Amino acid sequence: MLAKLTHWFDARRRERALRNHPIDDALWQATLAGLPFLNHLEAADLARLRELSSLFIAQKEFSTAHELELTDAMTVAIAAQACLPVLNLGLDLYRGWVGVIVYPGEFVIRKTVEDEDGVVHEVEHDASGEAWEGGPVVLSWEDAQMTDGTDAYNVVIHEFAHKIDMLSGEADGHPPLFRRWHAPLDATAWGQVFDHAYDHFCARVDAVPDRRWTRFERESLIDPYAADHPSEFFAVCSEALFVQPHAFEAEYPELYRLLARYYRQDPARVGALQA
Template sequence: MLSKLSHWLGTRRREKALRTYAIDDALWQATVNGLPFLKHLDAADLARLRELTSLFIAQKEFSTAHDLELTDPMTVAIAVQASLPVLNLSLDLYKGWVGVVVYPGEFVIRKTVEDEDGVVHEVEHDASGEAWEGGPVILSWEDAQMTDGSDAYNVVIHEFAHKIDMLNGEADGHPPLFRRWHAPLDAQTWADVFDNAYDQFCDKVDAVPERRWARFERDSLIDPYAADHPSEFFAVCSEALFVKPKAFEAEYPELYRLLARYYRQDPARVGALDGQPA
């Protein structure tokens, strides 16, 4: 009886959220048209993504900084990009926090870090996005609009991949695996593929002579920044999976299959992935 009541209440809340945060047809079409990497989705997938986007907006609190005006097109554009990675998973992967803070452009991050000798330093750097464990996602609106697909860059997908990675503790490139979605994928299989790919990428980056660095940075599908930490490699590769899937699959086929299995999506349309539907 209690389970039936809980299900009924959950359904009622969902229906109310979908009504309250319904996305206007014209706004939805304009948003989709501005995100060319959604073209692999069929009409049914787009309909589910539209609902998920509304539910995301219902669950999160959007705010801005530096007098940036928060508009419906801004909110929907960010929400749909955040919802894409969990389209075949669940918004539950974004539970435990509510804030999405949008800056006009890059913003300054100040951190306290400890070096190898135990000396504590105060550092600051410019950022286009930041995800806090248990806290908000912070985004540069200027960067969030860089969605023409000319490269694999997508700050929204990047930061929300970090949020997924943080579900089982500090971001480390080993996101949680859920039996209902990811079986038979297990932690050992993930480590065998992901850690090996990360090590190879780091070796590749380290081998680039300084005189060729600018060209390598320009031509590399995966941003060299991904070599900084396994968590960054996971987030950057998540960008590539959704934004440049065919190029990513061609250059890193085993890694593509791993991430496609994790997100339960096959944007490059390479076929069934170890028993999961394409």
């Protein structure tokens, strides 16, 4: 009886959220036109993505910085891209936080880091996105609009991949695996593929002389930045999976299959992968 009552309340909340945060047809079509990497989705999947985006908007609190005006177009574009990775997994993977902060362009991040000798340094650098454990996702709107699919770059998917990775603690490139979706895939099987691919990529990056960086970036879909940490490799490869799936599969076929299995989507083809 309690389970039925809980389900009833959840359904009522869902209906209320969809009623209070609808995405009108014209805005949704304009959003899709600006996100060409969604073209592989069938009509039923796009309808689910639209509904999930409405629920996401209902659950999260959007705000801006530096007097940037928040518009419906911005909100829906960010929501649609954020919801794409969890289309077949659900918004529960974004639980535990509510804030999405949008800056006009890049912003400065200040951090305290400890080097190998134990010396603490205050550092700052420009960023186009940042995901805080237990806190908000921060995005550059200028970068969030770079969505034509000419390369694998997508700051929204990148930062929300970090959020998924953080569900099991500190982001480490080993996101949580759920039995109902991912069995028999386990942490050992994940590591055998992912860690090997990461080590191989880092070795490629380390072997490139400074004068050949441009050539490397032309030859590889994956940005050298992904070698900084396994969490960055996971986030950058998640971008590639959804934005340039055919090229990603060609360069890293085994890693493509792993991430497609994880997200339960096969963007190089069509449809969901069954667990």
